[in-house]
Amino acid sequence: MSDIIPAGPPAFNANHPAEREPTTRATAGKHVLPHHARELCASGLSPDTILDNGIYSETEPTAVAGLLNWDARRARELGSVLVYPHTDPTGRQLGHATVKPDKPRGRKGKPGVIKYENPFRRPNRLYVPAGALTALPNPVTPLLITEGCKKALAATQHGFPCVSLPGVWSWVAPRPEVAGKKVGRKELFDDLKAISWRDRPAVIVFDSDAAENPAVKRAERELAAALRREGAVVQIIRLPVEPDGTKNGLDDFLVRHGPAALESLINPPGIGATAAAPPSGPAGLTESGYTAIRGGTYHCVLTRDEGTGASVVTRQTKLANFVARIEGHRVTDDGAEQVRELVIGAEQQGKPKVTTGVSVERFAGLDWVVERLGPQFVIQPGSGKRDHLRCAIQELSGDAIPLTTAYTHTGWREVGGDWHYLHAGGAVSGRVPGRGAVEVRLDGSAAGFRLPEPPTGAGLRDAVRGSLRLLAGLAPDAVMFAVLASVYRSVLGTPDYALWLTGPTGVQKSEIAALAQQHFGPAMTRNRLPGNWSSTDNALEGLAFTVKDALLVVDDFAPSAVRADADRQQRAAERIIRGQGNHSGRQRMRADGTLRPTKPPRCLALATGEDVPRTHSITARLCVVRVQKNDVILSRLTESQRDASNGLYAAALAGFAAWLAPRYAAVLRGLDGERIELRDRIVGRCPHARTPDIVANLLLGLKYLLQYAEGVQAIDAVERDRLWQRGQTAFRSLVEAQGEHLEANDPVARFPEMLAAILTSGRGYVADTNGQAPDAPPSPAVWGWESRGIRGGLGEEPFYVPRGPKVGWVRDNELYLEPDSLYAALTEFAREQGQAYPITKQTLTHRLNESGALVRVDKGRTVYPVTIEGSRRRVLVLRADSLFAPGQWGQTGREPLTNGDSFPMPCPGSSIPTSDSGREVGPLPDEMPRPVPSVPNVPISGLEQSSRVVSQESESFFLEAIDAIRH
Structure with missing residues (x-):
């Protein structure tokens, strides 16, 4: 035991009485190891602070196991530990401790180690230093809140009463779960709830790197909001980073800069130092003299007493019978415009608080009070009182009003310098594990666009293979390649074509469309498709704008025998398809006469119906795919529906978004160039000027799907090439059918x-x-x-x-x-x-x-x-x-599509012959570096040969090898 020294003076070489009266925190018979003592000294903790708070070292594994509720074998791996015993806010010993091991364990799947351990399967507890106990019952005493026991001890030692949390989110009380997700508002856990917060100044002070960590900043804001709901006057202060980039915790800052520097960061002054006496009168007056008294809002006029020099209240005017504070500032962003809203919490004495949202434009007028809060919330009559009440609400709310941004659309957004794919459950990004900390709010049928956590490894490969199994004989290739290519093309960015599945009733058009839609959310089954042609024009247009960079199924285009209903469906189809094709929306005006931003469709529409729109200019924007009787194999349909409902397709698309996110900027820059070069090579060989663009977009969707599948090792190069050739054949047959369809709808041809x-x-x-x-x-x-x-x-x-x-x-x-x-x-x-x-x-x-x-x-x-x-x-x-x-009639000289003068188009990244001479085109350059995996040639069941293929041996209809498929 020569390496263990008693806790107290000997460890710090300080002049200290040999004997002292024990305190409530003294832990008899415990010692502090030398290296632990040096660590505590480095944080500026005095021997008195260490002894008063009962801090000690523990070397016995069985004792450590008891502290952490672990088994002794695991505890032995931690080595010796430094123990911080806890009391509750009343000073009662809890038998609970935070320990800092000498050999911390690593984080599963994350960098770094776990520096501090808390008891397993026991609730989080607040750490209250001995010096802060007397401050807790007094609601006028300011209280600091930080993370980490040493920081709370250092602040309290310097006269700043402080409590600490085990983690920045550890203040949250347990919440119920619904469908695996915690619901309900975040409220203070019991230890914090037990403290009297009404009108108490509370200062949240986390480490200096909090400013760079969105999760910590969000924790600060939500903690501040929860404290305000308890009546606290909250502020958040930021500790500065040192000039050399070294971060500061509260203990580090006090060691380096002293308590005066901390005092200067806290506003108003008075925490830990003598301040000027406040004016006599109601506590908590704002700068302009507003205060809350017995559940009402008052304006106080102060004058200075000539005899004492003190400020006294000479007049007190009631403004309202309630107290309202701004608890949050919300911005909703739909990609075209931002709408700002204030979150108002209002309460009356002895009654529950009412929380509502008020637009920034309406806030100052206060005409929302009765509408949003209720008739019992009364503003007093009188000239200027509404202006005073508005000012009072703002000043009583303080400066630390959390600002949150919520996005109200799906698809790609650049947030914090990174691209995120938004969906109803949040966002998918390129960061591990793939989700971004982004708030997304979608309602109505758009709420079904919800992706799971992107899978990795074998789970990702299984999901991608599941998606590709849709090409394994479920329906003819002309149908399924167009559908699946459109699914993945939609994620790349809004194209200017729509897919239209047409055929008589009972041929499973809607079921095929639902399988495509369930790539974006497994809940969007055949009976819960997001769009229907029976919806109003405005509803469909709004949904098509909200669903950005995604496939949107609009089901059941079957014009009624009633002329008005048939015209309405035709009109709706024209608005959606024309708007998507032209990337344009209807212009609207605000009440003040200014133009609102246009909101065009931003999805790739997949429509189903027994009929197609009759306008030739609209049908030219469509890729019309006919589904006939017995085209869909029902046994395979059942298997596919099971995969879709189990979330396999949504997992594949979530993985695609995570794979695409880090390279999306490069894809976005080059996508139009790829499309245009492909289109230009097809022009003159298609029945309409828009058809080459449609084919180019389908090829791009298939290309990126196959690159993704090969990149995650779901398929090998042989399977990739085989699927690519089948896709070409399928798209060629679509072009031929498209010509017949366009001719049937062309008023000149007819x-x-x-x-x-x-x-x-x-x-x-x-x-x-x-x-x-x-x-x-x-x-x-x-x-x-x-x-x-x-x-x-x-x-x-x-x-x-x-x-x-x-x-x-x-x-x-x-x-x-x-x-x-x-x-x-x-x-x-x-x-x-x-x-x-x-x-x-x-x-x-x-x-x-x-x-x-x-x-x-x-x-x-x-x-x-x-x-x-x-x-x-x-x-x-x-x-x-x-x-x-x-x-x-009307021959235009378009060169017919024949096999004799065409060449096979190489699959992206492949090396295949492109002429009779046998010349090969090597691997094409790729702006988005991706590994070329070496995987065994294990074909996906059914993909290597499908009886539903139009012609495996058919050549492409392109004039030369399309070496334009790059990047």
Whole structure:
């Protein structure tokens, strides 16, 4: 025992009585080891402080085990420990201690060690130094709150009564759990609750690095709010960092700078030093003379007594029968604008406190008091009292009002210099374990966008393989590759296309859409999809704005037989799809006449329906995928639904967001370049100018999915290449189907079909240039004339009469159409089918000319002068035979998609032949460095070959190897 010395004077070489009267904190027979004594001295603790607080060293493992409620084997690993015994706020010994081991254990999965240990499975306790006990019953005595026993001892020793917490969050009382998440407001735990806080000055002082730690700053703010709810006058002070970057704890700061420096940090003065006497009158007067008395708010006028020099209250005016304080300042940020709100706590004597939120704009007027608090909260009448009450609320609230920011959208936001993917449960970032300390508030159906904690290791690989199993024969590749590529493309940033699953009822369209949606939250099942076309236009537009960088399913587009309902759904589809395609929203005005920020759709919409929108310009923004009967294999659907409900798909997407977060800035910079280069290589080989962009976006989604899957070792290079080739084939078949769909909805492509139907159905007719039944082939009946028998006379010619209004004339092989009559017939024909003709007369004539349908034009004008029925008329001139040969109608010269002149597109990062010469393109550069794992070729079940593939051997439709897929 030569290395153990008695606690007290010998350890510190100080002049101290050989015998002293024991105190309540003295621990008989205990000693302090030399190295422990040096540590205590370094924190500035005196022998009296150490002895009065019963601090001692413990070397016996069994004793340490008893202190910590551990077994002796584990306790032995800690070595000797320094023990800080606890009492409760009344000074009663608790049999509870905080210990500092010589051999601290490491943190599981985190850097650093656990410096202090507290008893296992026992509640947290407040550490109250002996010198602070007398301050606790007196509510006018200021009290410091810190973290760590030595810091509280040092402050109390220097005249600043102080208590300490085991950790910055250890002040929180136990809260109930709902679905594995703690709910309810954070309140003080019992030891702090036992202290009288009403009107007591309380100073929170954590270590100097708290300013750089968002979690510690949040703990400070919430502790301050909880203390204010108990009536304390709270302030938070920041200890400065030393010039060389060394951090300061409360004990370090006192050793380096002394108590005067601490006193100067605390405002108002008076803690630990003599201060000027406060003015006589109600305690707690603010700078402007406001105070709270018996549950009411008062304004006091002070004058100085000439005899004593003291300030006394000469007049006291009641402002309200309640006391209100600002407990928080909240900012809600939706990505377009910020809305500020004050959290107000108001209470009356003997009644529970009422808490409400008030917008900053409404706060000063106080018109919210009765509305938000209730009619029993009364503001006194009188000139200027509302202004005084507003000022009183602000001054009584103090300066340490916590500011919190809550985001009200999903998707990417840069917070604190890092990219975070927001969802209803918080945020996913690139930091371990993947979640960011960001508050997100989503309500309504947007609350379903909730991701789990991103998995790692084997759990992550299983999740990614589960997502990829959707490509293993559940439905044709043209369906599933488009769906899954869109899921991951949506996370990269808002594209300008929407996916539309169409087909008859009962083909499982909504079930497939739900599997895609459950990547963003397992609760969004078939019966709980976030969007529906029966919702109002404004509701859908708001939801599409809130759901940023994510897939949004809008289910069940099935226009009603009721014209008004059908028009409303068509209108809603136009607003959402056009807004997403153009990245534009409706402009709105504020009450003051200024423009509000626009709020366009920021999602990738996936719509389902038995029909598609009828407007050609809208359908051109869609990737239309047809689902037919028996396309979906029900046994595989059941398995996939089980995986989705178990959160497997959401875990895969959470992992994707965590994988993407540290490289998202680089992805964002290069994404448009990748898309444009891909698009430009496809232009001229697709049925519409927007189709190449849609295909490029699908390829980007698939590319990043496969890079992610390979990067986390869920697949190997062979599987990656196989999936890439299948994806190309699937997208090619979509392009071919897209051409047929666009042609069916193009008013110019349908023009000959509609005009022929008008003529043959008797809704209009074409005459010869003399106004009689034409003899042009095929027959007068085809031109809108009805046979009425045989006309008598020579030759007994057939007798024809016209049906409907005249729309034009025909001579030889030229068809002359009168523009106004023609357009009237087309619009009436469309109306009879429950539709509106989608373009104007001027647009129709210009597009007919652009398509090559007009064979004569006059000096750039679409109409041409012709003498008909004895008068000069300006008409549209077309080939008569083109009306009945639609296969030759409006050819634009688009090069058809063929296999013979195309090359296979390399999978990103792969090295595959790209020409008949066998030349290889090496691995492409990547701005986002990622390891190329060496993993065994273990295929995911079903992915290596699927009977649902359109054609595994089919070549790409691109002209050359797309070496533009980079980064």
